[in-house]
Amino acid sequence: xxxxxxxxxxxxxxxxxxxxxxxxxxxxxxxxxxxxxxxxxxxxxxxxxxxxxxxxxxxxxxxxxxxxxxxxxxxxxxxxxxxxxxxxxxxxxxxxxxxxxxxxxxxxxxxxxxxxxxxxxxxxxxxxxxxxxxxxxxxxxxxxxxxxxxxxxxxxxxxxxxxxxxxxxxxxxxxxxxxxxxxxxxxxxxxxxxxxxxxxxxxxxxxxxxxxxxxxxxxxxxxxxxxxxxxxxxxxxxxxxxxxxxxxxxxxxxxxxxxxxxxxxxxxxxxxxxxxxxxxxxxxxxxxxxxxxxxxxxxxxxxxxxxxxxxxxxxxxxxxxxxxxxxxxxxxxxxxxxxxxxxxxxxxxxxxxxxxxxxxxxxxxxxxxxxxxxxxxxxxxxxxxxxxxxxxxxxxxxxxxxx
Numbered sequence: 001x002x003x004x005x006x007x008x009x010x011x012x013x014x015x016x017x018x019x020x021x022x023x024x025x026x027x028x029x030x031x032x033x034x035x036x037x038x039x040x041x042x043x044x045x046x047x048x049x050x051x052x053x054x055x056x057x058x059x060x061x062x063x064x065x066x067x068x069x070x071x072x073x074x075x076x077x078x079x080x081x082x083x084x085x086x087x088x089x090x091x092x093x094x095x096x097x098x099x100x101x102x103x104x105x106x107x108x109x110x111x112x113x114x115x116x117x118x119x120x121x122x123x124x125x126x127x128x129x130x131x132x133x134x135x136x137x138x139x140x141x142x143x144x145x146x147x148x149x150x151x152x153x154x155x156x157x158x159x160x161x162x163x164x165x166x167x168x169x170x171x172x173x174x175x176x177x178x179x180x181x182x183x184x185x186x187x188x189x190x191x192x193x194x195x196x197x198x199x200x201x202x203x204x205x206x207x208x209x210x211x212x213x214x215x216x217x218x219x220x221x222x223x224x225x226x227x228x229x230x231x232x233x234x235x236x237x238x239x240x241x242x243x244x245x246x247x248x249x250x251x252x253x254x255x256x257x258x259x260x261x262x263x264x265x266x267x268x269x270x271x272x273x274x275x276x277x278x279x280x281x282x283x284x285x286x287x288x289x290x291x292x293x294x295x296x297x298x299x300x301x302x303x304x305x306x307x308x309x310x311x312x313x314x315x316x317x318x319x320x321x322x323x324x325x326x327x328x329x330x331x332x333x334x335x336x337x338x339x340x341x342x343x344x345x346x347x348x349x350x351x352x353x354x355x356x357x358x359x360x361x362x363x364x365x366x367x368x369x370x371x372x373x374x375x376x377x378x379x380x381x382x383x384x385x386x387x388x389x390x391x392x393x394x395x396x397x398x399x400x401x402x403x
Contacts, residue, residue: 058259080264106261
């Protein structure tokens with residue numbers, strides 16, 4: 001079905017179900033509970049899960065399949081964002097043209113960067129992509145201020161022409177929409193102590209993410225994907241067979257850049273603002289962490305890694321000392337101070353320390369990422385089940401008295 005085998009189809013159905021039910025799954029604690037702090041089922045954060053999942057899926061096509069480690073992928077995210085905002089300013093507040101132009105512009109830019117950078121491999125390729133990203137950041141921050149609005153960032157204004165939209169009669173900037181349906185439209189659902197928020201913007205991001213994930217599955221299982229794996233395994237041996245790996249590398253780089261542009265376009269669709277900070281090397285490093293933490297070269301890994309990092313960034317980082325004292329209120333005062341003192345470096349602004357420790361442990365003990373850990377657990381449960389099924393009849397036979 002859909003060109004996927006049974007195993008991939010089951011995986012895709014699981015991803016669809018989790019995505020649709022995310023508002024319920026990510027809000028496991030009642031709204032009045034002390035643990036409600038850890039709920040992540042609100043629209044802004046769920047949209048970030050989807051958008052950065054797309055970004056990581058695209059990066060995985062390059063890094064996971066070919067082994068080429070790019071430290072400059074944030075440049076395509078930023079270029080896509082700027083292109084999307086300009087489309088909203090000049091053409092329409094409908095997000096579809098903005099998303100399409102983001103993908104096209106990011107693809108063209110990645111074609112230029114990839115054509116130059118792929119003349120080298122290994123660390124030299126990584127440094128070249130980092131240099132392009134930093135040059136893009138510098139251009140957006142200062143040199144191209146008329147186009148990017150410098151450090152303030154590019155945003156919408158009342159006097160924008162928007163040739164396909166009628167003038168706003170409210171005297172305010174109209175919200176982004178999908179053929180008339182506003183991105184912020186939605187409703188809330190209360191089920192006892194639980195509160196769930198459903199937002200159209202999230203489900204648009206979710207549909208785009210599912211399409212992106214499906215396309216990545218087709219790429220992974222295609223002859224093109226097999227060629228990319230061959231490049232990662234032994235590029236020199238591939239040349240001896242008469243195959244030129246460079247067109248395949250460039251194609252993977254451009255596809256990956258277009259995914260990044262798509263993520264940038266969706267960011268603009270949800271929040272019409274583009275800034276130079278999206279091109280910084282830290283943003284490129286973040287997608288590398290997402291891919292490795294989840295599992296480079298796996299289908300599900302990049303999305304898992306993106307979800308973990310964005311959860312830490314938006315939820316775990318908000319825990320402060322006051323909340324810790326509230327949690328440990330049942331303890332004696334001196335013991336409270338000790339626990340808060342020990343935990344304080346790992347929360348709030350120190351959440352990067354927790355993330356770094358987690359990343360280190362994953363790299364050391366699970367080189368295949370979180371997905372490898374899940375696979376090991378699944379294999380362990382299968383072995384135990386098979387052992388019970390095998391030992392069961394024998395145990396019954398031994399327990400039967402001889403006649």
